[in-house]
Amino acid sequence: MPQENYIKGCSMQRPLLLEPNGFFFWKSRFKTFVKSKDIDLWQVIQNGDFYFEVKDEEMKLMKETPYELLKDNEKKQLGKNEEAKMTIYNALPCKEYERVFICKTTKEVWHTLIITHQGNSQVTNCKIDLLTQEYKKFSISNEQTINSGFTRFNAILTSLKSLDPGYSSKNHVRKFLRALPLK
Template sequence: MVLYNALPKKEYERIFMCKTAKDIWQSLLITHQDNRQVKDNKINLLVQQYEKFTIFEEEYIDSVFARFNTIITSLKAFDEGFSSKNYVRKFLRALYPKWRVKVTAIEESKKLSSLALDELIDNLKVHEVVMEKVSKIYKGKKKIVKSIALKAKKESSDDETRHPEAVMKNMLWP
């Protein structure tokens, strides 16, 4: 009876016909862990998502990290995680090309084998704020500097076509 009361209603509906605690446990295992083949397929899918993980140009580091963290947390839930060093390297490789300068600086200044993913994310978030400020300043200056173009209109009069020397004389002498 205690097991029935401890479970949410949705779970209770799955197990209310079970007579023993072992039956309840088996039912919950099948429901939540699936069988080995399904588990292997989920792991393969997550590994594939991890390997093909990319970051889009205008995506913020917070949202990128949320997506990345979902994948690695799911892998860890199946006991299939990678090393922390691998996560850091993967995240750096996935960054969009505009981040290459920062990636190179991080690789040269920090020991990647001991760099935590959270520390990397914090570092990238600070750089992201700086890049946004520079971008806003650049866009503001771009609006201030306007190019001025001259429009010329070709007009001719009968005098100009008949007496080109007179036109030249007027142009040279005001």
């Protein structure tokens, strides 16, 4: 496969597979992948399925529009619902698929994955607090290589950014340099 179409297990046709303990990395890459393919798919994942309804004058209720009465562009939008679900399914290993296959909509699937791997807002806030403490206390021991220290530091920053999109600190480089052992 040509290099430009294949980067570390992620082709341009298929999203990166969710790996155990790699949710934050996967979530960011998956979101970018979907948006780059079709922004409507991301809207379905975030906001729920496209749905068309008509008013039943007889019963004075709203009901789903029969497929035969839909316009071509509405039929295409309904197709986005299944395309979005298939995109997520293609990025999940069997164990994760079994967890979400009973969900009716793609939004439910996404929400289930978020709650399972990130937790609710209380859990997220606790994780942010723990990561912030880890960031503040970060240091590299004399026995540790700069590479392994940087990998650990970067994992903390990536996790923080994933949990708190508003998180920013302009002093990451200084923080890392101060953590280096004096040799």
